[in-house]
Amino acid sequence: MKILFLSLLANHFIFMKTISLKEILLHFIVLISMGSFAQNQSDRELIVIDKDWRFAFGHLYDTQKDFGHAEGYFSYLAKTGFGDGPAAPGFDDRAWRKLDLPHDWAVEQGFSEKASYSHGFKTSGKGFPEKSIGWYRKKINISQNDQGKIISLKFDGVFRNSKVFFNGHFLGTEESGYNGFEYDVTAYVNYDGENTIVVRADASMEEGWFYEGAGIYRHVYLQKSNQLHVIQNGTYVTSEIQDNNAEVTAEVTIENKGNFKGNIEIIQTIFDPSGKQVSNITENILAPDFYKTVKNTSKIKVSNPLLWDLDAPNLYRLLTQIKQEGKITDSYETNFGIRTIKFDPENGFFLNGKSIKLKGTNNHQDHAGIGAALPDELQYYRIKKLKEMGSNAYRCSHNPPTPELLDACDKLGMLVIDETRLMGINDYHLNDLKRLIERDRNHPSIFCWSVGNEEWNIEGGIVGERITNIMQGFSKSIDPTRPVTVGISSGFKSGISSVVEIMGYNYMGNGDIDAHRNAFKNQPGMGTEEGSTFATRGIYFTDDAKHYQSAYDKKPRPTFYSIEEGWKFYAERPYLAGMFIWTGFDYRGEPTPYGWPSVTSYFGMMDVCGFPKDNVFYLKSWWGNEPVLHLLPHWNWSGMEGKEIDVWAYSNCDEVELFLNKKSLGKKKMEQYGHLEWKVKYAPGTLEAIGYKNDKKILTEIQKTTGNPENIKLSVDKENPSNGNVAVITVEVTDKNGLHVPTANNEITFTIKGGKILGVGNGDPTSLEKDQFIDDIHLVAISNFEERKQLVDAANQPALDEPNAWKEAFKDRDYKNQASAYIYRGKFELKNNVQANIVDFFYKKIGVNESIFVNGNLVNASSEDSQKYHLDKTVLKEGTNVITIRASPLQKVKDWDVMNTDPGIIRIITPSEPWKRKLFNGYAQIIIQKDENNSDVIVSASAKGLKAGVLSVSQKKK
Structure with missing residues (x-):
């Protein structure tokens, strides 16, 4: 058994060298749980391939800006395997941005009044053709040991109108941005070699009237299975309960993409929520014909089932195994719950017989x-x-x-x-x-x-x-x-x-x-x-000029x-x-009742970060089971001394008494599904509410006038799961006494060690601040590309210009009668930030033994890539720059060989600003992700005039 395990481990690592340690561990947990290391192991694997994609914007209608896609004489619709531009396996994507999925390119963009109202005025999609098309590319290796398996790509969702290519082969189009889809790529695989996945997403058209994102915003998987297997979403599990027993009906659809003949066994095993096997059945059927499917239905008894319920969401697991000639060819897991549901026209909805x-x-x-x-x-x-x-x-x-x-x-x-x-x-x-x-x-x-x-x-x-x-x-x-x-x-x-x-x-x-x-x-x-x-969190007076809606519940x-x-x-x-x-x-x-510059809705019980508006506490009072007492508004109203403030209490207590600076303002009885109100003349100090149940004090709620902001406080949200790599951090400021300041709007700057920040927010519906701070990548083509036969001076430098000797590069080139060497030159523009920008030239071979000069300065290839040249700021200038390439020509082996005439691309990276966000009515939020190999993440927050905050976050691996 140990030898088998180590052999399988080695084979898996041959493939998995391109993915993360986390993905490897996740993969083996799945394999172990499915019994993959049993004597007759199934070869089904489902591998997350979210890491290490390349991304770049194309263009909606300009094919040159769309990297020349669909310009080929034979298109991918005309001849199989003719994906061109980025869809071609050999396309050079080295200059593209590197990222992990899921990815939404729309949220990365700025805001514009000309952009879509529905999508929160983000400068993406319709009206922005340069930000409507997104290209994704990823290379993977697939082992020769996987020959004979069915290899497929699974996408949970791409927004939208996606086209997918594999090794230059067009796989299909999925119009909707919300559907999951799968493509069989078995016939196109390069075993023990490089395989290229390409996705082109077109987000120019909206499906909804709300923000939908753009790009591969859900997970992607590589799946390997045997030819005789359960199809995608191929199980259907239902149950009926009678006399404290459940009869589980398990329908499975099996597909044969091989030459299997004769009988097969279907083994259905149910495990309870603790992982204990509770039932098992084996049935024999005939295998379906080649590329056909067959359905089989099994009835399985479960005694004394643990029901799935709101407070006890018990989940069972069905393990479906297919066996032929004593060997398990597939194992497929399905989580399900045993429960009953019923709608009654007189009495509403019932779950497990309970209203x-x-x-x-x-x-x-x-x-x-x-x-x-x-x-x-x-x-x-x-x-x-x-x-x-x-x-x-x-x-x-x-x-x-x-x-x-x-x-x-x-x-x-x-x-x-x-x-x-x-x-x-x-x-x-x-x-x-x-x-x-x-x-x-x-x-x-x-x-x-x-x-x-x-x-x-x-x-x-x-x-x-x-x-x-x-x-x-x-x-x-x-x-x-x-x-x-x-x-x-x-x-x-x-x-x-x-x-x-x-x-x-x-x-x-x-x-x-x-x-x-x-x-x-x-x-x-x-x-x-x-x-x-309509409600704006933390706002208690409607101000149409500022697009603020009072948070008091109203029509x-x-x-x-x-x-x-x-x-x-x-x-x-x-x-x-x-x-x-x-x-x-x-x-x-949908920033109703306003428009620009409001960019989010006002409808939520919580804002876009999940910070509660006051209506949350009304619902908690009458939807929950715990005692609740909530007082609104806050009590920071400098300049309004002596003016009446509406004070509300949300509670499920029998009665609530209100005090201002220890003076009672009256006790009021709570009506069912109601709330309580007082008119209170503002005076700084303490507003206190006491809730009574059966004439006994059970709850106290206080709103205090605070001092000025002094300290930044960071805290990990208590609802964040501890077994993940992503954490949600609340940012706030406190006064000298540690009290939260509900009116603070300081701009906070963040740094992180041991992880990365995924996004920032604050719940302000009118905020036009960046959601993400990422380096800007700009790809610049070389223009006016010319050539001449090589002449060199004594210093072995390109000869001085002879204007009449230059002509358009590669035009009418006689490949049977070429010069021994050519000098090429072209131009590229640098508009600003020459000192701060990171500029690289990604050369594509147009010759051999090349030398590269920029503005007359020889530049050397980088150590990690012989065709990448870092252009130091000392050789660059703002405005027009000249690149010169000296090389011996490439030779055609066959007359029909297509020679590369593209010298490469200039990539300009403008480093982003530091991550930052203003507080909105006292709060902001940052979402962080822990690095794969670090146990702790250190988040620091600073702002002018405030004591910095530091938080250490320890996250367990899944």
Whole structure:
């Protein structure tokens, strides 16, 4: 066994020399957990390949700026393997930026009033053709030992309209930015050699009306499997519970991409949440024919199952193994939960037979500083924040989520409405829906499929009915265990509203919910969107000039309702299953009720960082189980002495008494689902609230007038998982007594050792500060490229100019009658920052025995790359620079050989400013990632006039 393990280890390391230690460890954990080192091991491997990609911007319509892509005589659509430009395996990408995935190039850009309102005015996408196309390239090695396996690339999502190439072969296009997809590359692999993956993403068109990011913003995997294997998303696990026993139905789809014949065994093994095997079954079937599939369904008993529930999210694991002639050819794992769900038109929603009021939020997929490229740890961070607020349900608005979000909901106990992007009945729409359901249907957190949202053009008519009936029936054909909903906002009378299985009400102000219910008493319903209120964290007086909205809960518009009004309505009607607030978090784009320079929404219960607005504490009072007492506003109102301030208390206590500087301002009784208010004339000091339950003091809340900011305080958010490499750090300032200063707006500068900063934010909806501070890379082509036959002087230097001797380089070159050597010259421009910039010339061979001169100065190749030349500032000048290349010519071996005529590219790196961010109403946030080989990260924060803050973060490896 030890010899087998070491042999496998060696083979794996041959391939894995290009990936990180973390990925290697993760890989072997997966292999071990799947029994890969058993006597008859499966060869399935799923390897994260997020590290070490190259990236550069192309161009939407200028093919020269798009690196000459699609200019070839034979295109990749005309002849197999003819990917050109960056799609060609031999393309020189050395000058491109090096980065790791997930990556969102939109969040890296600045802001402009001319940019998209929907995408938060980021200068990317439509209107910015130079920032609409992103190219990604990665080289991998695949061992000769993998001959005979099926090799595929798996993408969780690329925004958007991606084209993928492998070794110059065009694999396909995925239009949507939200679908996962897989390509079989087995026939194109160079075994024991270099393999090139290329992705071209076109983010010029938006799919939604909210921030969507740009690029490969989700994970990418290399998968290796045997020819007889479980297909992608090829298991479907359901369960029925009776008499404290569960019958698990495990359907598996097996594909044969080889010449397997005869019988195969299917072994299904279930492990409980502790990892103990609890059930096992083996069945024999015939192998499918070549490139065909077969489905097999097994019934497996589980005694005394541990149910998946909100407070006890128990997850089982199904291990599916395929065996032929005594050898396991594939092992495939599926996490699932055992639970029951039910909608009742009179009594709402039931989970495991227990009535559950849905306390939900809608959310888009971006976060402060990071955009759409969220590390896995941030998915957990955000779901934990919502759970802490008392929320038990999450609606994916309005697109399929990343798989890691659903994993977080499974593990943390959060119900999910999973939503497709667009309604319709053709392949484009139904295939997207099919892929969504087949990918996600084993997640116990998902209790409902949503096939549409606010399709105003069709909601109220026969077209909407027809589309809904088809999509609803189509969904049921794939997963009959979950109901289907649509979010409706243009009236609740006819059309979709009359046929959808679970009515989704978007806003009480859009129709009479009670009247619709009375007309359709057998149709369950829930508020798929409610609230849509405006609030700026830490702001208590609306200031339209500054684009600030008061954080007191209020109607967003006359016909809409506050959070409190919305929750009262749904909480008091048992036939309504619950409601989903718009939204849990602020998000980029839709800066209603304003426009530029507001760049994020105002709807969230929390801001884009996850810092709570005051409404969080209203919901926590009535959604949670713990005693709550929250007092607003803060008590720093210098200059307003003697003026009345509205003071509110959010609490689930029976009564609350308010004191100002120890003088009682009265005790008030709390109504269910309500809040309390006082008018208080401002005086500096201490505002104190005492909460009573059964006439006993149980809680105290204090708001104190603070002194001036003096100290920077850094803290790791307590909700951040300790087993990850990413940490969320809260930045604030305190006064001399250590009190948080809620009005502070100091600009803080950050440095880090042992890791890197991924992004910064502060929750200010009008902030136009950078989200990320990264070096600017600018690629400059050599222009006016000319040549002449070589003449040298006594010093072996290029001869003085003879104007008539120069001609356009390579034009009409007679390759059968070349000179012994040529001198080439061209120009490139340096506009500014010559002293600070890092400038390199990446030479592409146009000859042999070359010598490179810049402005008459000989430059030497770098030690690590013989075709890379660092151009020191002593040889450069601002404005026009001249590069001269002396080389013997390349010779054609065959007449049809295509000779390189491109001398190379100049790369200019402008170092970024230090990382920094202003506090907004007392808070900012930085997101950091630990280096692979460091145990501790040291984060330092400084600001003018403040004592610096230092934080040491120890993160465990996964």
